[in-house]
Amino acid sequence: MTEQPAQTTTAGDPATARGEQTRQLIRDTALRLFRERGYAQTTMRAIAQEAGVAVGNAYYYFGSKDHLIQEFYAQAQIEHRAAAQPVLDREEAFGPRLAGVLHAGIDVLTPSHEFAATFFKTAAEPTSPLSPFSAESSGPREAAIDLFGEVLTGSTAKVDAELRPQLPELLWLAYMGVILYWVHDRSPGQTKTRQLIDGAVPLVDRLVALSRLRVLRPVTRQVLDLIRTLRH
Amino acid sequence: MTEQPAQTTTAGDPATARGEQTRQLIRDTALRLFRERGYAQTTMRAIAQEAGVAVGNAYYYFGSKDHLIQEFYAQAQIEHRAAAQPVLDREEAFGPRLAGVLHAGIDVLTPSHEFAATFFKTAAEPTSPLSPFSAESSGPREAAIDLFGEVLTGSTAKVDAELRPQLPELLWLAYMGVILYWVHDRSPGQTKTRQLIDGAVPLVDRLVALSRLRVLRPVTRQVLDLIRTLRH
DNA sequence: GTCGGTAGTTGAACACGTTCAAGAAGGGCG
DNA sequence: CGCCCTTCTTGAACGTGTTCAACTACCGAC
Numbered sequence: 391m392t393e394q395p396a397q398t399t400t401a402g403d404p405a406t407a408r409g410e411q412t413r414q415l416i417r418d419t420a421l422r423l424f425r426e427r428g429y430a431q432t433t434m435r436a437i438a439q440e441a442g443v444a445v446g447n448a449y450y451y452f453g454s455k456d457h458l459i460q461e462f463y464a465q466a467q468i469e470h471r472a473a474a475q476p477v478l479d480r481e482e483a484f485g486p487r488l489a490g491v492l493h494a495g496i497d498v499l500t501p502s503h504e505f506a507a508t509f510f511k512t513a514a515e516p517t518s519p520l521s522p523f524s525a526e527s528s529g530p531r532e533a534a535i536d537l538f539g540e541v542l543t544g545s546t547a548k549v550d551a552e553l554r555p556q557l558p559e560l561l562w563l564a565y566m567g568v569i570l571y572w573v574h575d576r577s578p579g580q581t582k583t584r585q586l587i588d589g590a591v592p593l594v595d596r597l598v599a600l601s602r603l604r605v606l607r608p609v610t611r612q613v614l615d616l617i618r619t620l621r622h
Numbered sequence: 623m624t625e626q627p628a629q630t631t632t633a634g635d636p637a638t639a640r641g642e643q644t645r646q647l648i649r650d651t652a653l654r655l656f657r658e659r660g661y662a663q664t665t666m667r668a669i670a671q672e673a674g675v676a677v678g679n680a681y682y683y684f685g686s687k688d689h690l691i692q693e694f695y696a697q698a699q700i701e702h703r704a705a706a707q708p709v710l711d712r713e714e715a716f717g718p719r720l721a722g723v724l725h726a727g728i729d730v731l732t733p734s735h736e737f738a739a740t741f742f743k744t745a746a747e748p749t750s751p752l753s754p755f756s757a758e759s760s761g762p763r764e765a766a767i768d769l770f771g772e773v774l775t776g777s778t779a780k781v782d783a784e785l786r787p788q789l790p791e792l793l794w795l796a797y798m799g800v801i802l803y804w805v806h807d808r809s810p811g812q813t814k815t816r817q818l819i820d821g822a823v824p825l826v827d828r829l830v831a832l833s834r835l836r837v838l839r840p841v842t843r844q845v846l847d848l849i850r851t852l853r854h
Numbered sequence: 855g856t857c858g859g860t861a862g863t864t865g866a867a868c869a870c871g872t873t874c875a876a877g878a879a880g881g882g883c884g
Numbered sequence: 885c886g887c888c889c890t891t892c893t894t895g896a897a898c899g900t901g902t903t904c905a906a907c908t909a910c911c912g913a914c
Contacts, residue, residue, distance in 0.1 A: 408910075409862060434901060444864045446903080455901065507748050514746030516739050516806045523806060571852070574748045574755060582852055589848035596841070609828070616821035620803070620814055640880080641892060666871060676894045678873080687871065 413451045416441050420448075420458045421465070425501065429459075429508045456520055460527070462502070463520075467530040469498045471537060478540055484547035485595040488561065491541050492568055492587045496580065499572070503580060510573050522566060535562045550601040552614055557598070560617070564594065645683045648673050652680075652690045653697070657733065661691075661740045688752055692759070694734070695752075699762040701730045703769060710772055716779035717827040720793065723773050724800055724819045728812065731804070735812060742805050754798060767794045782833040784846055789830070792849070796826065 419441040423432040434455055438445045452458050477490030499506055519526035538561040542549065549557060568590075572583040601610045651673040655664040666687055670677045684690050709722030731738055751758035770793035774781065781789060800822075804815040833842045 412862080433899080435899095445901090446865070447863055449902070450862065510746060510748075514742060516742070521806075574753075585851055586848075589844075589851065593841070593845065593848075609825070612821075613825065616818070616825075619817055619821065644892080665869080667869090677871090678895070679893055681872070682892070 409451065412443065412447065416443065416448050416451055417458065417461045421462055424458075424462070424505050428505055456518065459520055463527065463530050466498055466502075467533050470495045471533065473498050474537060478544055482544075482546050484542070484545040484598065485591055487541045487545050488538075488594065489587055489591040491537060492565060492591070493584070495565060496568070496572060496583055496587070499569070500580065503572075507573050510570075531562075534565070535559050538562050538565070547595075547598065548602065549598055550610060553598070553601050553610060556614060556617060559621075561594075564590075641683065644675065644679065648675065648680050648683055649690065649693050653694055656690075656694070656737050660737055688750065691752055695759065695762050698730055698734075699765055702727050703765065705730050706769060710776055714776075714778050716774070716777040716830065717823055719773045719777050720770075720826065721819055721823040723769060724797060724823070725816070727797060728800070728804060728815055728819070731801070732812065735804075739805050742802075763794075766797070767791050770794050770797070779827075779830065780834065781830055782842060785830070785833050785842060788846060788849060791853075793826075796822075 416437065420432070420437045423437055423440060426432075427436075434445055434448060437458075438448050441448075452461075473494040474491045477487060477494060481487045481490055515521060516523070518524065521527065522531055535558050539558040541561065542554070542557055568583065568586060571586055572580055575583045577583075600606055648669065652664070652669045655669055655672060658664075659668075666677055666680060669690075670680050673680075684693075705726040706723045709719060709726060713719045713722055747753060748755070750756065753759065754763055767790050771790040773793065774786070774789055800815065800818060803818055804812055807815045809815075832838055
């Protein structure tokens with residue numbers, strides 16, 4: 391609450407300084423209210439009032455209510471990366487690394503399960519900047535794909551040479567599938583999602599290993615060709 | 623436009639007669655405007671005005687604007703069924719039957735591509751009655767699953783006995799995946815989606831055939847166990 | 855210090871989805 | 885014909901996300 395005239399955050403912050411505090415204040419207030427009351431129940435007026443600013447001020451920093459969700463995205467991605475670090479340090483085999491990173495992602499999201507469920511509708515709209523496939527989301531998305539790249543590069547797994555460059559993105563896609571399941575998961579504590587991860591990872595692991603077999607080469611190539619055709 | 627006091631539609635219509643005409647008028651007007659202007663751009667006031675009724679009247683028949691989408695669902699499912707019939711009559715092999723039914727589904731949806739893209743956001747919300755997984759959508763959903771059941775039962779394909787009962791629902795799930803891709807497909811005429819179908823069907827076909835091999839039995843069983851655990 | 859311009863801030867106003875108290879229409883029954 | 889009850893219809897009013905013209909705070913230039 392006390393005045394903080396000097397920039398105390400990391401030096402060289404590229405953001406223009408003046409409104410940065412207000413921006414963060416609005417963002418933090420919004421994310422807190424989203425968690426407390428849910429997305430639909432949190433009005434822009436409530437966010438503004440709670441943050442002690444005018445409604446229009448929130449719109450100066452965030453183009454719409456939806457854009458506040460993108461802040462949630464970015465933060466979740468950062469926390470996911472941090473939560474995954476111990477796993478990447480500890481595990482060497484591909485399977486445990488993948489499982490660990492997937493579990494870490496769900497760990498991070500769990501406190502926001504109810505809230506996330508309601509807001510994922512916005513993310514699903516293709517034209518929305520909130521879509522995980524959109525250009526506006528490319529930052530967090532690429533960071534996430536890189537994370538799955540690390541799952542791979544740090545592991546002892548031997549992967550088909552053609553498959554390898556595609557695999558991080560495919561694993562990210564699988565992660566999106568896990569999240570889609572998680573969002574719909576009404577089991578207590580989302581236990582089912584954990585079972586999905588533990589059940590699917592060994593299958594993926596086996597599939598990746600099989601992709602190197604000579605007999606399966608044609609199939610592998612067929613699948614990869616299809617994927618290359620389909621991705622943008 | 624002329625008065626039509628007597629019930630001229632199929633006799634024994636279970637709906638209460640009085641407001642049925644109004645209901646259909648509102649529904650048809652809404653679906654037309656959705657196609658013409660898009661979902662977000664069509665206001666409830668516009669629907670009411672165009673249909674010549676009061677705004678509140680639309681809410682007497684449809685709980686919300688979203689509920690009008692469910693009408694679209696139902697209609698699309700019926701048209702899909704009809705469009706699939708020739709394929710089911712003509713083809714015998716599993717692959718062509720599946721491909722034909724998938725293409726028929728996209729055929730039916732194509733005129734509404736833009737509109738569908740915007741409204742799928744609502745469908746993605748788990749708590750929404752519009753979710754394809756929701757109880758309220760069980761009618762169209764089960765009809766769709768049955769359609770894929772017909773793809774299977776009418777075909778000459780030999781399927782693993784354990785897999786068979788699960789397969790229709792899995793094929794429907796794959797169809798949902800195709801639609802998800804189609805919604806995001808920005809290629810002219812959604813050509814990419816057609817390529818997805820033509821590329822993925824042979825793989826599914828091969829996979830289904832392989833499921834019977836003794837060597838792959840453990841994997842098949844593992845996958846089926848996982849699915850059984852996960853579905854509700 | 856004063857001026858000018860940019861960055862930041864305000865809150866009333868707008869369009870929308872939705873609700874609801876009030877009423878109209880219709881039909882069965884005496 | 886008059887009565888009552890259900891079904892249907894109305895449109896003003898509410899709360900929401902969003903916009904925007906006006907205003908204020910700050911900072912460098914002279």
